[in-house]
């Protein structure tokens with residue numbers, strides 16, 4: 001995946017300011033950065049959900065904005081705050097999306113059953129999505145993103161609001177997927193998670209790439225990715241917290 005000069009402003013606010021990035025295929029890639037760094041904006045532009053002000057994005061040689069259909073056939077996306085069809089059951093959603101993707105009905109059925117099973121959603125397959133919990137919504141969103149067997153999977157904060165058991169399930173599915181040569185790009189601000197899952201990392205702060213490369217390269221001499229990250233984004237705890245001298249002790 002090739003990104004050149006990617007730029008996005010919202011009025012006066014520059015969210016992403018000129019990102020250049022080459023993401024290697026077949027890797028587990030983490031896009032990390034503090035709140036407001038521009039991760040969601042970057043992923044939305046890369047996946048064809050948000051039009052950049054300037055710049056180029058190519059996935060497997062296809063321009064995301066010139067050939068959106070070609071690109072969307074090759075990628076799976078789990079966006080932040082994904083809106084689902086609330087009045088469909090999990091099973092109906094997968095069946096509907098599978099047919100939209102042009103898969104044969106029998107194949108959709110086979111894949112949907114397997115995905116629901118592996119993601120521990122088999123018991124909720126006939127439940128309306130409106131009644132799904134946060135973690136169940138993430139899992140059905142992941143199933144929907146994987147159904148057409150994409151070459152690259154983009155996940156925006158896939159583990160947010162997910163309990164440890166579901167997180168382990170999602171992790172297992174993703175590891176199996178990258179093990180077969182596919183690429184996962186996911187955003188997170190949980191460094192321990194990125195460190196344990198990813199073999200390639202890009203650090204984003206204030207709309208710019210601060211470091212990118214293999215996990216070992218980005219970590220450098222730091223004892224953990226967390227320390228390297230704090231060093232890179234120039235934050236060592238917020239001393240403003242010390243000003244809250246009224247807080248604590250239960251006094252009025």
Ligand SMILES: Nc1ncnc2c1ncn2[C@@H]1O[C@H](COP(=O)(O)OP(=O)(O)OP(=O)(O)O)[C@@H](O)[C@H]1O
Pocket residue numbers: 010013014015033034035036037038039040041042189
């Ligand atoms: N639709 C929008 N309108 C105005 N400003 C926006 C919009 N979307 C994002 N921004 C701004 O762009 C900047 C980058 O936001 P973005 O959501 O991409 O960050 P992020 O790294 O994903 O943050 P978080 O980790 O908190 O989700 C922020 O300053 C945000 O306020």
